[in-house]
Amino acid sequence: MYIKYLNFLQKKYIVLLFTALPLGAFANFDFNANCLKAYQNIIELKLPAARQLVAAERKARPNNAISALLENYIDYFYLITNESKPEFERLEANKNNRLNEISKDDKSSPYYLYAQAEINLQWALIRSRFGEYYTASREINRASNLLQDNSKKFPGFHLNGKGIGLINVVMGSLPDGFMKKALAALGIKGDVATGLNMLDKLAENLPKSVYEPFYEEVVFYYSYVLSDVVKSPAAYSKTMKYTARFADSSLLKTYLQAYVCARNSHNDQAMNILENRPKGNAYQPFPYLDYLLGVVKLNKLDFRAAGNFDTFLQNNKGNSYIKDTYLHLGFISLLRNDSSGYYNYMGKVKNNGYTYNDKDKQALNEASAPMPNRELLKARLLFDGGYFNNALETLTNINTSALTSAKDKTEYFYRLGRVYDDLNKNDQALVQYQNAINSGRNLKYYYAAKAAVLAGNICEKDKNVARAKSFYNTAIGMKNHEYENSIENEARQGLKRLPD
Structure with missing residues (x-):
């Protein structure tokens, strides 16, 4: 009082x-x-x-x-x-x-x-x-x-x-x-x-x-x-x-x-x-707050997030986050081993909503891509929630020989690099980022280019100017991938921060 x-x-x-x-x-x-x-x-x-x-x-x-x-x-x-x-x-x-x-x-x-x-x-x-x-x-x-x-x-x-x-x-x-x-x-x-x-x-x-x-x-x-x-x-x-x-x-x-x-x-x-x-x-x-609550719940692998996403769809009168909401509902189906439910939601991603923002653009890209590996998806969500040790455990339990596609291999290296990066294990992060660059530099997915920017960030913090510049320029040199403009801009901003 x-x-x-x-x-x-x-x-x-x-x-x-x-x-x-x-x-x-x-x-x-x-x-x-x-x-x-x-x-x-x-x-x-x-x-x-x-x-x-x-x-x-x-x-x-x-x-x-x-x-x-x-x-x-x-x-x-x-x-x-x-x-x-x-x-x-x-x-x-x-x-x-x-x-x-x-x-x-x-x-x-x-x-x-x-x-x-x-x-x-x-x-x-x-x-x-x-x-x-x-x-x-x-x-x-x-x-x-x-x-x-x-x-x-x-x-x-x-x-x-x-x-x-x-x-x-x-x-x-x-x-x-x-x-x-x-x-x-x-x-x-x-x-x-x-x-x-x-x-x-x-x-x-x-x-x-x-x-x-x-x-x-x-x-x-x-x-x-x-x-x-x-x-x-x-x-x-x-x-x-x-x-x-x-x-x-x-x-x-x-x-x-x-x-x-x-x-x-x-x-x-x-x-x-x-x-x-x-x-x-x-x-x-x-309504966005219901969508965001669904996102953070799913980052903890709490499937009750579906209720929050449904509330968003019921109350939303706008044009954004519709595709991304259906993408997340598809993730829940996939993690429940319901492949048909996953593909049903991917159809909704393609046929509903708009692409005014990056989240919805990326959702449309993912709906058109091959179905993600379940364990990589779990690691991705756990990482996004900041549950780094859980994400690392999930990744280290993956049988890498079973990752047959170049996309899955590149994503594995990228996500392992991200986890090591946020656990401040820089040397291990740089190894995995370089693996992602080598594996995915010619793919349309963002993993390799983003890995190059993040590797540049590590080298920049370590005052290794030459290596940081090399990574940033590598990111700029990769073309025709997701988030190309924003990733290239991050790399150019990095170059601006470095001494000549």
């Missing part, structure tokens, strides 16, 4: 402090207590309450342009949580109406350019999920220019750093291709180190500043780039550190912590977070 009372006092203090500051004192950009409450509800994914608060603000203060910005936040997080392209297409028209509303208001406010930049950036991030890269690149260009101009006019307005840092990391990490060329033609380039440094400083310093209410949003973007963009080994520690300040009632906290735990070998922790997440009509439906 005492802790709840302290949290109540802290929130009341933030509201009073924030609304007393020059931040909210501009005529038509009034980030008042009601708007702040709406914003906090959005960040906790309590979108129904946020909509009501913004509607009340519209009625009470129809000229407050902050309402347009908040409405865009609501659409942004709504689309993130449902992944629906039809909903994206329905809501897209709101963008220009909000920009027009904001453009007519107080040009002397730091929110004038900032709000326009935020709206452009949010739509670019959503748009890129559905493959609309050209339009997204133009929106990123607009957002970048607006934020740079705002930084010159209002150097003390720290919120500019959120978008500028994010753009730097994302643009600096882009693989060679259409999106990168389109942005370069528009003059937009990025620098990963600069962007990460900006976001890290914001995450450290916002709680000590008048911009504290925006802390959770900064951490949301920082966690995203650490986990998904640069795949930083610090993603888990930093995300858990910075999200510790979030309220336990925040569903965004659940998502960020569970996601980073699942991706960084803290499987049991991810399961506990997801099973104890806040629920109820106050929250925006987030």
